[in-house]
Amino acid sequence: MTVPAETIAWPGAAKCAASFSFDVDAESAMLAVDHGHATRMSAVSHQAYGPLVGVPRILKILARHGITSTFFVPGYTALRYPDVIRSIAAEGHEIAHHGYLHEAMAGLSAEEEAVILDRGLEALERVTGSRPTGYRAPMWELNWHSPKLLHDRGFLYDSSLMDADHPYELTVGSESLVEIPIQWALDDWEQYCFVPDFSGTGLIESPTKVAEMWRLEFDGMRAVGGCFVLTNHPFLSGRPSRAAALEGLVEYACSLDDVWVSPLGAIAQHVRGLGLTPRSVERPDPADF
């Protein structure tokens, strides 16, 4: 296994990239875990806050700073809130694929996963009129067969792996898929999410702690020329004080000349243009353990 290059070239004067991405899970994540959660009116209303209140607030923040971003949308969310999803696209943001019902993909066969991918694609195309080029696995759970499924469906990039500070070309047979890595520390879910019997232990952090931690990692990524990819969920970070903390970070990133703030799709196109040699993530061989 070869250690990957430490960084990649960025456009113009940029020394690093930053993307403020959003996963519009809404009710889908909860329903995927247990269809029975549909009977819980309060829990459903908690998730609905995302598209109803969080998304409009976030769109205004992004507009105030003149940036566009990427919204990963489960097909079910698109069908349930078509106007909301169209309003996101109408502002110039990228709509990307995030499963149909935010399904747990771990352990699914390629055939089962293909059905879900196609169902999600169909929903997004029906609602937005265009086909997404980006994918993020629900729960960031990519299977070893997933890259080929994505490549076969014409996706340009995935954003679900965690083994680098910057994007790379991921080998898929004799071709490749752009991979834009993420990480758990740059996800708002672990910091903020609590819904009894669905997710969380009761830990709910202050936006002060969260914004500090994210800014430190932003500074760290900037120093190493990496790609800072933040993942926020509108049902969580759309709340007033969290949105304000997020806006502080957006403002900071936008104030720096050497940072390229971009949707993930444009980052993937840039990476594709670099003509990088694809590399693999090596699957552990059971014979070795």
Add this chain to the structure above:
Amino acid sequence: MTVPAETIAWPGAAKCAASFSFDVDAESAMLAVDHGHATRMSAVSHQAYGPLVGVPRILKILARHGITSTFFVPGYTALRYPDVIRSIAAEGHEIAHHGYLHEAMAGLSAEEEAVILDRGLEALERVTGSRPTGYRAPMWELNWHSPKLLHDRGFLYDSSLMDADHPYELTVGSESLVEIPIQWALDDWEQYCFVPDFSGTGLIESPTKVAEMWRLEFDGMRAVGGCFVLTNHPFLSGRPSRAAALEGLVEYACSLDDVWVSPLGAIAQHVRGLGLTPRSVERPDPADF
């Protein structure tokens, strides 16, 4: 599904509202989880701290700042501590409904929930001599049939949903119920509660962190013209340092001319007077997932 209006009109010069509400669960929440907890003398004493020490301390704080508030009281708490509950009412605070034994309502049929609602109503009327107009579901678990049950019993408002920053009229058949939304980040339980084998993982936060987080959300709600609804439990936030932190926030809210500090009942009456068009929370259709 329609995205709701971003804010509503507030009385006079107010640009937002704030309510410091209290859930006087005491022993009820613990006994509802497991009747066997009644055998645990120390655990019972932990819950009893709420009505015995926390409530008197909180009443003094509210009096010092000249405000009234809403206390959600399970029927069992009212019967076990009638003098405490009457002392709350005697100070001009609102007594509202919070189940009989803080029952987990999720999954109950309308008939089962009706029995509990009536038992709680009867207990509150017997102790206070008047019928509550407000309701908050134990664990904030409203069922889809709950709004009709509440409307049928003459309730003006509920405070258990989470899909907006401000109150609204919630459709109930051809009529409506005022809904005053809450949220998990504005609940002291997740921050402070630990009773082995009953609740919590061992996380007990400092009042400094908690007060900071709540103040940020207060500022956020003020900025968007919303309704800040804080939920404290006297057995938790009645402890000296937590009560002091809470008082700091009360003092701050009361110092601002554009904030209407109010019990929830008065907020509900104000909202009712606005003649808003009711809206629904849309129940997920299993056919879609």
Add this chain to the structure above:
Amino acid sequence: MTVPAETIAWPGAAKCAASFSFDVDAESAMLAVDHGHATRMSAVSHQAYGPLVGVPRILKILARHGITSTFFVPGYTALRYPDVIRSIAAEGHEIAHHGYLHEAMAGLSAEEEAVILDRGLEALERVTGSRPTGYRAPMWELNWHSPKLLHDRGFLYDSSLMDADHPYELTVGSESLVEIPIQWALDDWEQYCFVPDFSGTGLIESPTKVAEMWRLEFDGMRAVGGCFVLTNHPFLSGRPSRAAALEGLVEYACSLDDVWVSPLGAIAQHVRGLGLTPRSVERPDPADF
């Protein structure tokens, strides 16, 4: 049920009391949960840090500030570390009862609990040569029959309940036992303890957070004239940085003229001398729920 008095009289110029108590659980707590933990050499060494390193360090801290305190010692700890326990007593500190193997008392019959109490008493008397007058239930789990068992054995006080800010006389038949309340937020276990497969989720707080939280509660207790009772475990708070944070709090308490820093036994004697009217903790009646 009557709301208890808000405070009690303290000796001389003191307006409140503070006691820095220590539970020398060492291996006992772990072995009580599962005898099989005895096979875990590293885990045993983690608990052994308490008597071997933590206790000597804590004794020096207390000596530096000229105060004495109360050490709750399971009988098994006394038999395993007799020299350590005698060194505590030799410095003038109080040795009190904390079960034999830090047994989970919840659900035990009076007969079963009596056997444990007697076994613990016998061990402490054998090692220290004197009979303890104070008791703290392992896990702060007092049963409804426990106070009578303690009173029958000549104990002056217990320190396991949580329904007041200051000590009181707890009714035992026609007589009473002094109760000195504790609380979960003033225990170092939840803040610091992590031993895989024994205790904790992985949360390990910084002494900065812990000392801040405890000082806030100290200030709060001082303001209301209560009794601040801190519970530390030498295997946790005996670590260098935690001990330093604890010493900072001890120093602060000792610097205040209106704070009576005392072992719990002396506090109990003071309370006994006040001639207070005993009160009960009311046992929930299953007929009511």
Add this chain to the structure above:
Amino acid sequence: MTVPAETIAWPGAAKCAASFSFDVDAESAMLAVDHGHATRMSAVSHQAYGPLVGVPRILKILARHGITSTFFVPGYTALRYPDVIRSIAAEGHEIAHHGYLHEAMAGLSAEEEAVILDRGLEALERVTGSRPTGYRAPMWELNWHSPKLLHDRGFLYDSSLMDADHPYELTVGSESLVEIPIQWALDDWEQYCFVPDFSGTGLIESPTKVAEMWRLEFDGMRAVGGCFVLTNHPFLSGRPSRAAALEGLVEYACSLDDVWVSPLGAIAQHVRGLGLTPRSVERPDPADF
């Protein structure tokens, strides 16, 4: 049982020692828990970040401050990433033993543990060309038979116990093994690690909190003349902002004249040269509980 000496002599002007050790678990820890995790491409990539990105970054940090350290490497990691492990050794760092697949050793027989130890030794020797003299049990779980197994295989030291602030000679029959104690608060795993269905509850701390806590314990260890042993995992602390926080601590330690920053192997050799009287960790006797 005898209370151990409070400190030991350190070389030259040093009053304490500090070692920044690294456990290069990578995929092994996850695969040991469940071989099935090998099917999770994203989770595997999360662990692979350690050797691919974390280790090179950490090597640069150590080089910038002119120090060497100890890397505990499971045999499987060495076989999967031989170039990475050789690059560590090439920089003058010590490679030590950490099981083959980071196996849970608790409850294993001496025969089962011996097989694992030998398999790990063989892998390290094959990759690095030399035999390690240091051992750290995966999960810090030493069995009572482990010290003899280590001594029989020629190990000089172990670093898995927790009952002292400084190294000591641990009795093994009529001879001994140097023990260099560690502690849970000086491990980055509990602070940072979250991989769903593998490890963690969702708590992810900010490097600010973590660095503060570690520096406090460093200061505490320095004050008592102990041995500060920090344990970092490159897949966690190799992330940019965490590595920066770690570097801050390294820089601080290196700036102090009375601190001996050293690999563990050199510390063990120093301790061996002191001719200390070995002591035991006493195994609890089931007859006593």
